[in-house]
Amino acid sequence: MLFGIILITFITSRVIPSDPAAKWAGPRATPEQIELARSELGFDDPYPVQFVNYVVRIVHGDLGKSLRTHSSVADELKIFVPATVELVLLATVIAFIIGIPLGLYSARYKNSLIDHFSRFFAIGAVSLPGFWVALGLQLIFYCHLGWFPVGGRVSVITSLMYELPNITGMLVFDSFITGNWYIFKDAAWHIVLPVVVLSLYPIGLVTRMTRSALLEILNEDYITAARSYGLSERLILGVYALRNSLGPTITAITLSTGYTLVSTFLVESIFGWPGMGNYLATAIIALDYPAIMGVTIFSAVSYLFLNLIADIIVSLDPRVRL
Amino acid sequence: MINSLMLKKVIEPKIRELRVSMFLLNKNMLTKAAYIAIIILIVIAIFSPLIAPYPGDIYIDNHPKNSLLSPSVEHFFGTDELGRDIFSRVLYGTRISLIASLSTVLIALLIGVTLGAIAGSMGGWIDEVIMRITDIFLSFPPLLLAITIASLLGPSLNNAKAALIIAWWPWYARLLRSQAISIKERQFVKAAEAIGTSQLKIISRHIIPNCISPIIIQASMDMGAVIISLAGLGFLGLGAQPPIAEWGLMVATSRNYFMNAPWYSLFPGFAIFLTVLSFNLVGDGLREILDPKTRKI
Numbered sequence: 029m030l031f032g033i034i035l036i037t038f039i040t041s042r043v044i045p046s047d048p049a050a051k052w053a054g055p056r057a058t059p060e061q062i063e064l065a066r067s068e069l070g071f072d073d074p075y076p077v078q079f080v081n082y083v084v085r086i087v088h089g090d091l092g093k094s095l096r097t098h099s100s101v102a103d104e105l106k107i108f109v110p111a112t113v114e115l116v117l118l119a120t121v122i123a124f125i126i127g128i129p130l131g132l133y134s135a136r137y138k139n140s141l142i143d144h145f146s147r148f149f150a151i152g153a154v155s156l157p158g159f160w161v162a163l164g165l166q167l168i169f170y171c172h173l174g175w176f177p178v179g180g181r182v183s184v185i186t187s188l189m190y191e192l193p194n195i196t197g198m199l200v201f202d203s204f205i206t207g208n209w210y211i212f213k214d215a216a217w218h219i220v221l222p223v224v225v226l227s228l229y230p231i232g233l234v235t236r237m238t239r240s241a242l243l244e245i246l247n248e249d250y251i252t253a254a255r256s257y258g259l260s261e262r263l264i265l266g267v268y269a270l271r272n273s274l275g276p277t278i279t280a281i282t283l284s285t286g287y288t289l290v291s292t293f294l295v296e297s298i299f300g301w302p303g304m305g306n307y308l309a310t311a312i313i314a315l316d317y318p319a320i321m322g323v324t325i326f327s328a329v330s331y332l333f334l335n336l337i338a339d340i341i342v343s344l345d346p347r348v349r350l
Numbered sequence: 351m352i353n354s355l356m357l358k359k360v361i362e363p364k365i366r367e368l369r370v371s372m373f374l375l376n377k378n379m380l381t382k383a384a385y386i387a388i389i390i391l392i393v394i395a396i397f398s399p400l401i402a403p404y405p406g407d408i409y410i411d412n413h414p415k416n417s418l419l420s421p422s423v424e425h426f427f428g429t430d431e432l433g434r435d436i437f438s439r440v441l442y443g444t445r446i447s448l449i450a451s452l453s454t455v456l457i458a459l460l461i462g463v464t465l466g467a468i469a470g471s472m473g474g475w476i477d478e479v480i481m482r483i484t485d486i487f488l489s490f491p492p493l494l495l496a497i498t499i500a501s502l503l504g505p506s507l508n509n510a511k512a513a514l515i516i517a518w519w520p521w522y523a524r525l526l527r528s529q530a531i532s533i534k535e536r537q538f539v540k541a542a543e544a545i546g547t548s549q550l551k552i553i554s555r556h557i558i559p560n561c562i563s564p565i566i567i568q569a570s571m572d573m574g575a576v577i578i579s580l581a582g583l584g585f586l587g588l589g590a591q592p593p594i595a596e597w598g599l600m601v602a603t604s605r606n607y608f609m610n611a612p613w614y615s616l617f618p619g620f621a622i623f624l625t626v627l628s629f630n631l632v633g634d635g636l637r638e639i640l641d642p643k644t645r646k647i
Contacts, residue, residue, distance in 0.1 A: 033489055155578070167615075313587070331491050
């Protein structure tokens, strides 16, 4: 699988119409300089040799050098990734907190008003273009109400007055564990709007998945048995049924995390969030292929990893165990 | 006489089923509203150059004197930075978005269905090869793959479409393969094999027609996803290029002005939302109706 990802990124980065060596050498390079750059970058080698070199480098964690800044893509990513991970994690947690109860109620009171509302909400949330919602939130909460900042991770004053803690790179988390409440408050303030935008899609997805999984389970015999024992509806739904519906929900979460990761690419630039998405946007404009590929490989690998985790969690279910 | 009688026997249950489905579809008010909305959107898409009050504004006309006017009787949705009527452009955007996403979904579907059906019904090494390739594509989040490919192909609407097709076909291939594997074992396929029907005919006449309903559900949900992705690519500057009246691109351009001219972002974005919502609602309704597990009369 990993091999496949690398193969695709290799092929796509070799069939591109423009010449990376020319980019590397700069806009005013002489043909000799471009030739030199080409042999330095290894573009003279036959494709299989290039591919082997490429694989070897990636396995060692070397994603190549940015054509724009000439510094290592992996090092640059290290700076930008935590900011994105912070957003994605928070959005996913919120999706769990809101989506599961909503799905639960929806299934419990099927075809009631609350069910119709939550279904409409779930489908609506999935249908909203994140970048548009982001603009709307900025307009309402920054422009008109002034409740939240327009973008960035912390206000300029905070970053000048205090030294920002850097343990995991996730500012909200770092300032929380170091007990730096001033920075924590400021960072939390800044993260609200982006997280709201990003959590919409996962909330919708989790709600729908929980609902449909629960509806299927509620028809099972053991639920009828539990009911006939006179167990409270709360216990039946919240423990017996919910536990068995987590499998599909977790699968949905993984899928939606992949989606959230990519939608940060659209949302980050709006909020000026210094994450991977912003990095990618800059790289796209500059046609900086190693950087684009670096982001792609990183995202695809984390997606793969997430799928693996989901499979492991689902396989903890004794019904799935082989 | 006998022929028409037989025909009647074959067709009648199908018509009845269709009518039951239509009844169920109409019973759910949300679904009904959604498919009516889609019909209206299609009508708008077809007649947009005729309905639009300022057809010239769709492309190159501009009136710098009228730039960023707020919504009024002359300009229902206001005007953009070049003084173009946003209402006309949003209407025309319907055509661009619908055609682009429909062709994307159809091509992806065609590739995916063909490969998936071949893989599922042939089995063996052909299945192995096709599914390994599919798996590689599936290991990317679809929009990520589309962004990467679109950024490498260079920005244009057609390249964005190509990128989305590359990202989307594997989902159909996987769907169809799993369906084909179960259908392959059914009696009527075995019977067709026994009387010496060719593989090609079995796949095209027996297997694919029996996978129609999951494909329709998937396709209607994907229409929404593709429209939103196309708009997203447009927003990143990887999709349609100015002066095309594409919704995502319009929202992207409006970023520079939306603090003073909120209507500029509001209407194109709302058009995206409404279209995607309609397709998702219809897809959801269809799934409930066509899936025997949840089908209730």
